[in-house]
Amino acid sequence: MFFGADPVAQETEHATKYEDIVAVTRAAEELGFAAVWTPERHFQQVGQVFPNPALLSAALAMVTERIALRGGSVVLPLHHPLRVVEDWSVVDNLSHGRAGFSVATGWHSADFVLAPDHYDDRRERALRDIPLLRRLWSGESGEFADGTGRMVAVRPQPVPVQAELPLWLSASGSLATWETAGRLRTGVLGATVGQNRPDLVERIARYRAAYRTAESPPAVGPHGDHGTVTLMAHTYVGTDDAEARHTAEAPLKAYLSSHMRQMQSNRDEGAPTPLDERQVDQLTDFAFHRYLSWGSLIGSADTCAARLSELRDLGCDEVACFVDFGLGQDRVLAGLHRLAALRKDLA
Known part of the structure; x- marks a missing residue:
């Protein structure tokens, strides 16, 4: 999973970042990984090269x-x-039929310069439009207002290869979102960050229960009758624990610091209170050490194997390995090779 890119990257380096994404994606395919995720991010220092995941996915295709x-x-x-x-x-x-995506409701006020009238009711809009996405993907036409204000029936083109659209719903800590994903029979894309083990167990259980008892759509397609829980985790598999922690510490702290500033720039009423530099440093240090103890795949192969086994036992189906938090391409690729060997051992 790509999610952040290098928070200190200069604009002149963006072409190199795309080259890195292509190289890592090719390596992931050769090593047997199942999927590559690319985000949608706008107007921030973190995520500068990810304004459109469909466009980037078309290039990767x-x-x-x-x-x-x-x-x-x-x-x-x-x-x-x-x-x-x-x-x-x-x-x-x-x-040739490899597309899919997770729906997010959006959170940063600046993103909505693209659709300012959609900010206040963004959650309702996203959940309302998921069934519509499925109908349009399956070939049904929909009625929409045209340039004259009249309602006209249109059918999107081209016709996709897959008969059913593989969908996830992005969820953070809200139990209601996990249950909604179950009722809609989408997968759920979450993260280990911000969740402890008991909370994660409860959310997965509630998702499974809602998924099993949902009346429609039928439990077929990419998520079967069980659903799919995909969790994002910061990932670097090192030669040993000490090397992994030393390698990841500075870039991950820089990424976390930049991400916190992004959150503080949000003008929503629920945005966190601004922090001074000392407080940001303290919080990033705390977050880094918490990641080392729970929720990340940062460590030796043995350490990461134990964490993957634990996530599997908690009910996770897939781990989306977040690799682009500031490590160079060589280290990302070396870590992926060690992770691929680990994946084979676990399988």
């Missing part, structure tokens, strides 16, 4: 053959559902 190409996440209230289906249908055709 042309240099890969097997690996699934997933948007993690598509901020649905920023876009017309017809355009989302059209864009991802192109990806599905270019990749």
Whole structure:
């Protein structure tokens, strides 16, 4: 999973970042990983190269053959559902049926300069439009207002390769979102960050229960009758624990610091109180050491194997390994090779 890119990258380095993404994705495919996730992020220092996951996935489709190409996440209230289906249908055709994405409701006020009237009711819009996405993907037409204000029936093109759209719903700590994903029979894309073990167990259990008892759509397609829990985790598998922690510490702290500043720039009423530099440093240090003890795949192969086994036992189906928090390409690739060997051992 790509999620942040280098928080200190200069604009002149963006072309190199795309080259890194291509190189890492090709390596992930060769090593047998199941999917690559690319996010949607706007106007911030973190995530500068990720304004459109469909566009980037289309490029990755042309240099890969097997690996699934997933948007993690598509901020649905920023876009017309017809355009989302059209864009991802192109990806599905270019990749011969490897497209899928997770729906996010959006959170940062600055993102919504793209759709300012959709901010206050962004959650309701996203959840309302998920069934519509599925209908449009399956070939049904929808009625929408045209340039004259009249309602017209339109059907998006091109026709996708996959009959059913692989969908996830992005969830943070809200139990209601996990249950909603179950009722909608989507997968759920969450993160180990900000959740302890008991909370995660409860959320997964409530998701499974809602998924099993949902009346529609039928429990078929990419998530079967069980659903899919995908958890994002910061990842670097080192030669040993000490090397992994030493290698990850500075770039991860820099990423966390930049991410906190992004959160503080949000003008929503629920945004955190601004912190001074000393407080940011204290919080990033605390977060880093917490990641080392729970929720990350930062450590030796043995340490990461134990954490993967634990996540599996807690009910996780997939781990989306967040690799681009400031490590160079060589280290990311070396860590992926060690992780691939570990994955084979666990299987």
